[in-house]
Amino acid sequence: xxxxxxxxxxxxxxxxxxxxxxxxxxxxxxxxxxxxxxxxxxxxxxxxxxxxxxxxxxxxxxxxxxxxxxxxxxxxxxxxxxxxxxxxxxxxxxxxxxxxxxxxxxxxxxxxxxxxxxxxxxxxxxxxxxxxxxxxxxxxxxxxxxxxxxxxxxxxxxxxxxxxxxxxxxxxxxxxxxxxxxxxxxxxxxxxxxxxxxxxxxxxxxxxxxxxxxxxxxxxxxxxxxxxxxxxx
Amino acid sequence: xxxxxxxxxxxxxxxxxxxxxxxxxxxxxxxxxxxxxxxxxxxxxxxxxxxxxxxxxxxxxxxxxxxxxxxxxxxxxxxxxxxxxxxxxxxxxxxxxxxxxxxxxxxxxxxxxxxxxxxxxxxxxxxxxxxxxxxxxxxxxxxxxxxxxxxxxxxxxxxxxxxxxxxxxxxxxxxxxxxxxxxxxxxxxxxxxxxxxxxxxxxxxxxxxxxxxxxxxxxxxxxxxxxxxxxxxxxxxxxxxxxxxxxxxxxxx
Numbered sequence: 001x002x003x004x005x006x007x008x009x010x011x012x013x014x015x016x017x018x019x020x021x022x023x024x025x026x027x028x029x030x031x032x033x034x035x036x037x038x039x040x041x042x043x044x045x046x047x048x049x050x051x052x053x054x055x056x057x058x059x060x061x062x063x064x065x066x067x068x069x070x071x072x073x074x075x076x077x078x079x080x081x082x083x084x085x086x087x088x089x090x091x092x093x094x095x096x097x098x099x100x101x102x103x104x105x106x107x108x109x110x111x112x113x114x115x116x117x118x119x120x121x122x123x124x125x126x127x128x129x130x131x132x133x134x135x136x137x138x139x140x141x142x143x144x145x146x147x148x149x150x151x152x153x154x155x156x157x158x159x160x161x162x163x164x165x166x167x168x169x170x171x172x173x174x175x176x177x178x179x180x181x182x183x184x185x186x187x188x189x190x191x192x193x194x195x196x197x198x199x200x201x202x203x204x205x206x207x208x209x210x211x212x213x214x215x216x217x218x219x220x221x222x223x224x225x226x227x228x229x230x231x232x233x
Numbered sequence: 234x235x236x237x238x239x240x241x242x243x244x245x246x247x248x249x250x251x252x253x254x255x256x257x258x259x260x261x262x263x264x265x266x267x268x269x270x271x272x273x274x275x276x277x278x279x280x281x282x283x284x285x286x287x288x289x290x291x292x293x294x295x296x297x298x299x300x301x302x303x304x305x306x307x308x309x310x311x312x313x314x315x316x317x318x319x320x321x322x323x324x325x326x327x328x329x330x331x332x333x334x335x336x337x338x339x340x341x342x343x344x345x346x347x348x349x350x351x352x353x354x355x356x357x358x359x360x361x362x363x364x365x366x367x368x369x370x371x372x373x374x375x376x377x378x379x380x381x382x383x384x385x386x387x388x389x390x391x392x393x394x395x396x397x398x399x400x401x402x403x404x405x406x407x408x409x410x411x412x413x414x415x416x417x418x419x420x421x422x423x424x425x426x427x428x429x430x431x432x433x434x435x436x437x438x439x440x441x442x443x444x445x446x447x448x449x450x451x452x453x454x455x456x457x458x459x460x461x462x463x464x465x466x467x468x469x470x471x472x473x474x475x476x477x478x479x480x481x482x483x484x485x486x
Contacts, residue, residue: 001453008291068411128330128332130328130330131332131334132333133288133328133332134326134328134332134334134391135334135346135392136288136318136321137286137288137321137324137325137326137328137395138321138322138345138346138350138394138395138398139318139319139321139322139350140318140345140346140349140350140396141315141318144349148345148349149334151335152336153334153335156336230336230378230380231335231336231378231379231380
């Protein structure tokens with residue numbers, strides 16, 4: 001076996017730096033959870049626009065979905081971090097700067113809101129109209145129907161697809177290192193510059209992401225299975 | 234209790250675009266009585282029922298609940314959605330497709346509106362829910378999800394759900410039409426019991442036997458109008474209109 005290959009398999013260097021790397025991974029988690037919360041909230045709002053009776057709202061929802069679904073997340077992160085503050089600054093007439101963490105959450109949150117909007121919309125449209133009518137006939141308000149009748153079913157139906165999107169989102173958090181959010185990837189790059197041994201470090205990072213994502217996604221899938229299947233007998 | 238009829242429908246019309254589905258329907262339901270509506274599909278029966286509790290907004294005409302107009306405020310002007318929601322709870326609705334909420338148990342379905350709309354405590358709502366499930370003979374299924382219930386059981390839970398709002402009248406929209414024939418009996422039985430208990434009911438149905446024996450009056454709808462109405466003995470025994478005779482001959486032969 002070649003020297004390089006052996007070197008890439010020896011992860012002791014990665015282990016030596018485990019504490020700093022773990023801190024990096026924690027940053028991935030912060031970005032992930034914040035961006036996911038934003039993506040779900042904005043995605044739901046956009047989905048509700050897309051199923052609205054008025055075409056103006058539907059059109060606004062469609063524009064939102066198309067813009068953010070078709071924007072590369074890397075460019076969005078850079079744009080939000082470097083361009084958006086300039087635009088806002090010019091508009092408000094003062095200097096504005098975003099913390100890299102904030103830029104990352106906004107950019108990834110909005111990009112993924114485009115995907116979640118479509119998942120929510122498909123889920124909402126898959127619920128028979130009669131379920132909402134039954135609520136209306138009982139005197140429930142539109143908001144009560146949404147919260148108590150529609151969304152609990154939508155969440156169960158969209159969960160498998162949503163898990164895939166959460167996985168993509170977690171993977172996308174690695175690009176925030178580009179604007180100096182100290183995530184795992186960022187830390188790996190820093191350590192690499194000191195140690196000059198990229199193979200074990202990048203390999204270790206790749207394996208870490210794989211293990212974390214694989215375990216988390218499997219656990220969520222397994223935990224939600226029973227709960228989801230109650231409604232389908 | 235008010236003296237006015239629980240439901241009075243006056244000159245109700247409904248257009249869907251150029252299509253006139255209801256062309257001026259007027260009738261009244263006495264307290265504690267059952268009115269059955271029969272007629273061919275497309276005659277406007279379901280639309281009429283849905284206009285009564287305003288799942289459809291009538292194009293003109295009015296529905297009065299115990300004398301109070303559904304669509305207009307006492308002082309004039311249209312009633313806002315919030316108030317319509319509040320009035321709507323006085324009418325229990327049972328749908329052809331049951332429309333149970335699949336993520337809630339039978340009891341969960343029944344207590345949802347009492348909890349959220351009427352604001353009952355959980356304890357009171359559960360007690361009421363159990364009582365309503367008992368009335369449809371499904372006490373032992375309280376904890377089951379709809380997917381585990383037969384069609385007839387699901388429809389009985391849906392009836393319990395409507396009863397739990399303690400409505401002034403119950404509206405049934407072809408409650409047995411999507412059931413296998415062997416399951417219609419249990420639903421009709423529950424409806425007969427409700428009628429015997431003095432529940433005010435409007436029933437859109439193709440079950441002529443039920444209409445004949447359980448209702449005080451029968452309306453035959455044709456083309457968005459009441460073509461003929463009367464007590465069941467008269468309407469089934471000696472229908473006056475030719476269309477009604479033709480319609481009934483298809484069912485009663």
